[in-house]
Amino acid sequence: MASILETFPNLKHQEVMMAAGIVIAASFLLYQAYARLFYSKIEKDKKPLPKANKGILETLRMWAGPKAPFHFLEMAKELDSFIYELNIPIPGHPKAVVVSEPEDARDILNDRLTDKPLALYGKLLEFSPTKDKVIFGMQADAEWHRRRKGTAPAFSQKHVRRMTEVAVKHTEKWLDEYLSPLVEKHQSFDVANQMMKLLLKAFCETALEYDISNEDIDTFIIEWDLITREYILKSTANPFRKYFTAILPERRRAKQATHAVHAIFHKVIKNYRALESPLEGTVIDLIMKNPTFKTDDELASEIFAYIVAGHDTTAMSITWTLLELGKHPEEQRSLREAFSKVESEEWSNSELLKNVVREGMRLHPVAAITVSRTIGRDMTTKKGNYFLPKGTFVLLPFYNIFHNDGVFEDAETFRPSRWENPTELMKAAFMPFAAGKQGCIGRMLAHIVLHTVLARLIQKYDFSVEEEGYAEFNLILNSVGLRMKATRARE
Numbered sequence: 001m002a003s004i005l006e007t008f009p010n011l012k013h014q015e016v017m018m019a020a021g022i023v024i025a026a027s028f029l030l031y032q033a034y035a036r037l038f039y040s041k042i043e044k045d046k047k048p049l050p051k052a053n054k055g056i057l058e059t060l061r062m063w064a065g066p067k068a069p070f071h072f073l074e075m076a077k078e079l080d081s082f083i084y085e086l087n088i089p090i091p092g093h094p095k096a097v098v099v100s101e102p103e104d105a106r107d108i109l110n111d112r113l114t115d116k117p118l119a120l121y122g123k124l125l126e127f128s129p130t131k132d133k134v135i136f137g138m139q140a141d142a143e144w145h146r147r148r149k150g151t152a153p154a155f156s157q158k159h160v161r162r163m164t165e166v167a168v169k170h171t172e173k174w175l176d177e178y179l180s181p182l183v184e185k186h187q188s189f190d191v192a193n194q195m196m197k198l199l200l201k202a203f204c205e206t207a208l209e210y211d212i213s214n215e216d217i218d219t220f221i222i223e224w225d226l227i228t229r230e231y232i233l234k235s236t237a238n239p240f241r242k243y244f245t246a247i248l249p250e251r252r253r254a255k256q257a258t259h260a261v262h263a264i265f266h267k268v269i270k271n272y273r274a275l276e277s278p279l280e281g282t283v284i285d286l287i288m289k290n291p292t293f294k295t296d297d298e299l300a301s302e303i304f305a306y307i308v309a310g311h312d313t314t315a316m317s318i319t320w321t322l323l324e325l326g327k328h329p330e331e332q333r334s335l336r337e338a339f340s341k342v343e344s345e346e347w348s349n350s351e352l353l354k355n356v357v358r359e360g361m362r363l364h365p366v367a368a369i370t371v372s373r374t375i376g377r378d379m380t381t382k383k384g385n386y387f388l389p390k391g392t393f394v395l396l397p398f399y400n401i402f403h404n405d406g407v408f409e410d411a412e413t414f415r416p417s418r419w420e421n422p423t424e425l426m427k428a429a430f431m432p433f434a435a436g437k438q439g440c441i442g443r444m445l446a447h448i449v450l451h452t453v454l455a456r457l458i459q460k461y462d463f464s465v466e467e468e469g470y471a472e473f474n475l476i477l478n479s480v481g482l483r484m485k486a487t488r489a490r491e
């Protein structure tokens with residue numbers, strides 16, 4: 001941008017912006033016209049996909065908005081089909097289709113030729129230290145494999161047990177030092193914020209052998225929010241923003257935010273190097289010893305992936321489940337009764353607790369519309385018999401899949417008992433950690449931490465909702481403004 005303005009000093013910023021916009025938009029439209037013509041021949045005899053009735057701009061605005069998961073669900077209900085085509089051109093893909101029928105979504109994720117569409121995941125790379133590769137923004141090539149295989153041993157049973165013990169230690173500390181005084185003063189607390197802090201502290205200690213300061217925790221939470229707002233929400237609505245960082249103050253501020261969080265990742269690296277005898281096989285140990293990473297920025301990018309994927313997903317899942325428990329005191333009582341019959345080590349194995357967590361994650365899946373794929377071969381969906389040509393961009397919105405009344409009776413109701421006898425379709429549908437080769441590497445850890453932390457909170461305290469707040473989608477489904485009060489549970 002700066003160099004264009006230097007070469008043509010008479011041009012104004014807005015003129016350059018407009019010209020660039022026109023060139024890029026024209027290329028999109030040309031590609032789209034070509035793809036439509038090409039595929040219309042192949043699809044002549046196939047059953048047409050239901051089409052969303054929103055225009056390109058309206059679709060973009062909806063997708064980039066904080067309420068996107070709800071809109072995708074509304075669309076499915078309006079069309080009376082959980083598979084439908086979106087009216088939006090995605091570079092490199094003949095069409096964009098929402099697939100939220102459980103079996104088809106699972107088939108797509110499990111297909112070995114399926115991969116991640118960089119048109120969407122590439123956004124995650126933009127704010128990473130290297131700006132090119134981060135495990136969760138990569139396609140499944142040889143390098144991704146080396147990264148994935150390199151870190152996988154950190155999630156073995158032995159390490160997950162160790163990490164869980166630290167999460168329990170921090171939870172007990174939080175209950176004694178933070179919650180207990182609030183209970184005495186009858187004060188409420190911001191649940192999401194507290195859970196993020198708790199999980200970030202525990203994750204840094206166990207996975208990264210790093211004692212993160214409270215100041216860095218606050219910086220991370222504030223700056224990370226700014227980053228996702230600019231790079232995910234706003235840049236989805238307007239993909240041209242990245243070309244105009246110099247003249248967009250919010251974009252410049254978000255760029256500063258990336259520097260602030262990158263500085264934390266570099267502290268993690270420095271800290272590891274200063275350790276006399278680092279623990280073997282932790283996430284940081286395996287990343288630091290992996291020869292795939294050549295520079296500190298590459299190391300920092302991978303650390304970034306694990307910090308981001310590892311703490312707010314788990315923290316938010318706990319937050320959403322606590323909200324439901326706050327609204328259903330009878331479920332809290334049943335859990336406490338179940339815990340009273342077994343030793344504390346057994347609490348997290350309680351079937352009742354597992355069903356509560358499943359139901360919390362079903363109603364409020366954090367990866368609500370996060371997962372998308374490019375299909376690697378022509379396929380026909382089981383439900384509806386729709387043809388999807390190779391290369392189709394598919395959005396797999398878990399929010400739709402988990403809120404499908406055809407799969408989950410009375411889907412909007414929090415009812416943990418539905419998991420006592422789940423149907424095969426319910427089991428196929430429930431995949432909050434995704435599935436297939438690029439599914440969540442940390443799912444075992446997340447699963448155990450979720451259960452152990454929640455068990456400790458509920459065993460000691462009764463939680464009630466003071467302010468419910470609202471849901472906001474921004475990379476993950478966030479609970480914003482939820483305030484709860486706790487009272488000591490009767491023994």
Ligand code: HEM
Binds near residue numbers: 135207433434440
């Ligand atoms: C409740 C907690 C969690 C949920 C719901 C969750 C969900 C997911 C989902 C849906 C994906 C697939 C994303 C996609 O394909 O677009 C994913 C990937 C990933 N998750 Fe998790 N996750 C959780 C916790 C964790 C934890 C604790 C860690 C690590 C410490 C972690 C690390 C990762 C990584 C590195 C990937 C990318 C894997 C790859 O591309 O090979 N996640 N997660």
